[in-house]
Amino acid sequence: MSHSIVLGAAGFIGRAAVARLLEQGDSVVAALRPGGENRLDEWLRARAVDRTGLTVVLCDVTATDLGLPADLDTSGIRDVYNCAARFAFGLDEADAYAVNVTGALNVLDWAAALPALRRVVHITGYRVTTEGSGEPRSARGAYEGSKLESDPLLRRRAAERGLPLTITNPSGVLGPGQYIGLASLVEDLWRGRLAAIPGGRETFVPIVDLDYFASFLVGLPSQEDTVGRSFTVLDPRTPVLPDLIRLLAGHMGVRAPRLTIPVGVIERLPRALTGADPETLAFIADDRYDTAAADEVARRTGLTMPRAETVLHEWADHLVASRFGAVEADPTAGFVDGTWVSGDRAHPAYVLLHGLPVDSESWSEVRDALGAPSLVADLPGLGRSAPGDIDDVLPRLMGSVQSRPVLVGHSLGCGPVLKYAAAHPDRIAGVVLVSPAFLQPPAGRLLRSPLAAPALRRMSVEALASRLGIPAGPAVDSAAANLRRPGVAGRTIAALRRAGAPGRRAELAETLARVAVPVRIVVGARDPFPSIAPGEPAVIEDAGHYPQLTHPALVAAEITRLGADRLGAVAR
Template sequence: MSGSIVIGAAGFIGRAIVAHLLRQDHRVVAAVRPGTDRRLTTWLDAHDIDRRGLTVVSCDVTAPDLGLPERLDHSDIRDVYNCAARFAFGLEHQDAYAVNVTGALHALEWAGRLRDLRRVVHISGYRVTADSAAEKHSDSGAYESTKVESDQLLRQRAEAKNIPLTIANPSSVVGTGQYIGLAKVIEDLWRGKLPAIPGGNDTFVPVVDLDYFVGFLIALPKLPDTAGHSYTVLDQRTPMLPSLIRLVADHLGVRAPRAMIPAGVLARLPRAVTGADPETLTFLTEDRYDTTAAEDIARRAGLTMPPVEDVLRRWVEHLVASRFGAVDADPSAGFLDGAWVGGDRRTPKYVLAHGLPLDSEEWAGVRGSLDGTSMVIDLPGLGRSAPDSIDDGLARALRSVETRPVLVGHSLGCAPVLRYAAAHPDRVSGIVLVAPAFLQERTRIPLRSPLTTIALRRVSARRLAQLLAVPESEGVASAAANLRRPGVAARAVGAHRTAGAASTRRELRELLDRVATPVHLVVGADDPLTVASAHPTTVIESAGHFAPLTHPDQIAAALTENTKSRSRA
């Protein structure tokens, strides 16, 4: 096996390089900051990467010898990938300089002492190639100015010492784990905090796909004529920023701002008004970049950029699923015809619809204990789904399902489940109604009077857990975060009002009496039925209205047993 070392291997790009090399049966030394080794190995395990060729070591690029252990065997290391960088806005200059300049030079010097060195691949940034950045880097923020300075110094040092160096200058690399830069604009858009599009019609903030960029980096050492050169890597098909934001807004099901604010105007406004670090405004330019050389390398390496629109859509779904980096994202979660769904979209054994004021994350504890795969959905207009008819939204989400699943609804979610089963008995094998509010006292329906629209929009995860009498959990935190999105709290209150109407309760009771699909009811002992039902009913001791959160194992057991009972029958 040929050997490589990846410096900064626990980072967004570094770990992707490690994974790519391991898949190619390379021996890889992953050099990480002390204390970040587990972050790397956990990520590799989550992506099913075989780690037998991996050695993880601590590294400090601010040290002349990189702080690497003396016992490290580097006799077969031929390629050095330096991904170590301080990439953030608002950095102190000395902090950025220590890594982006001094650290980069240390990595180059260390690599130059390797016996069989083939290549040093250093990652910089696309803005270092722009005339505006090179001329004004002393006035730029710490990140951009240090990147420009290190680019110049590295090339000079490599030439003086005859070290084979290649510099890759990517634009915003987007993919799983990227939460900086453009991600903040998308987060503001998602949360309704982007009043206007920054820049103008020709503002160009290019992106490049993570997998494509990593493939490009891995190809460089294999091509001898790339030594001594720099390559600007970005997708020239990236829409201008206003069009990019509208594309993203359309996919998210939110409204894009119509107004635009030029970067020069933004720069003169107080940060308290714009909410933006001044350093980010330097990226709002109409500059264009020559990528001819990089495109030639890509052709020789057999690399093809995926459609940029698809790249952006996948990335923004990851951002939403991870709550913009707050939690680990469910890789199966995303938008399906406007509805937010997760899990098995084709052959689920169970399809789960949530109650108010929650979203599909309420089922997280239940799903892991089920006896088959499941699909979950945020009901339209609630959670992360776009506004729509709740019944129509569920029907569209189920179009991709090829099996006859058991439909499970909790509280409000019982209504669309019941209506769908009545309209499409051939598409489902049974339904389970957990805490069917239309068979209980109205006070049992969630969203009691203290939870007005205004209060819901401001509710914290802790306060929401207190109001629902459940433990704090990711399910509650997800619901609280989504309730702060524009319109979600109002739609939740409206759905609660509709669900509590006498006409709705009567309609659902009558539908339950005549539905042909097998029905099973599940209620908590502390949240009993007040309307008698002839359908089989499971009572969970000590449980209230939110049993999927408080008693997930018992809910899963009730669903599993119900399925087995019907199979035996």
């Protein structure tokens, strides 16, 4: 069995390399800095990677002995993967040099003493040399400068010591956890701050998929002719930057800038105006790169590069789900034709739609308590979804559903639930209406104020929670973050006004009377509710308009109570 060591094993690329090595049955030493043990363990567990062959040790590549335990058995280590690096913009020069230059040389010197050494694989960047010339580029910051300096030093040291070194030069590696580089452009696009696309029509910022790169990386030692060579690993089919931004904008349902702005112009403008980090501008270029050598290696190992569009879409889903690294991402969440969805898209037992001004995160604790597959969505134009007709959300959402779920709506979300239930009773098992807005008194004067939307957009998490009469928490955090996006607060107020219109209220009351499947209404005891509702509603004591947030277990119990005997027949 081969034996490998991965340095920087808790990092973005390092942990993916560890996972790939373990998946192919290797025995792996994961060397990482203090504090990285839990991150690596959680990451591997989340991906159900068998950790039987894993040994975790602490290391410090800035030390000549790499700070490894004195009793570490290195006799069987054949392959060394140096994934340890300081990758960030705005780094201190000494910090960047210590890891990316001194640390990289230390790894080579340490590896030279390994009795079973087969290969040292080092990672640098795709812009280390000018295409075709082999001449170093000029650096714009400490990170790029340290990489430029280390490349010739590593090659020289390896040649002097007769070490089997292979260097990989990846472009921007995209996958869960990548929040540096291109991510800042995507965040500006998502938040409506990207007024113009940097560069020109042919600007090329190439990408490569994380899983593909990890597989490429770990496959190098088995190919003898890769010793002493470097490989530029990127997807040449990556759209030019203006098209890439438009592709992401279309996927996320936001507006893409029409204008481009040359890097030279950006450099002359005040940073306070552009918001551009000077270090990032080095990557905004029209250069193209020769990937023939890497493509041949991939062909021999049976690797197929995924479509750039798919990689970009999945990465954008992760960025939005994690709020660009602020929270843990929901791996099931993403955009479907501009609608933000989360959960089981094929066999849910429950499909839940939110009210306002919260979003689908407001169902999180109820979903956990239900103990069955569920599916949620942000209503069109609200939360993270692109604008559209809220009554169209369920026909689109149910297009992929093969089960007969219970539909659950809260407040405004009761409308599309009822409309779908009346039109497609054969597709569902029942309906639960939580605090249905159309059966309650219309909202007050706040909605008629022209300042309603700006006030809602500016609300802090604490102020929003106070206004809704609920405790601050993840659901309110999510709602507040989405309300600050351009247009969302205005569309929220507009949706509330439409929901309060007499015509809409009458339409939904009439639709409720026509629904042929079982219906259960759940209300909070402190929420105004008339006695004209059909049947006796289930009342949640000490709850207001948002019982799913204040009493999630009780709401889940009421949902499961409806048609409990039918759920056994739900197709899975």
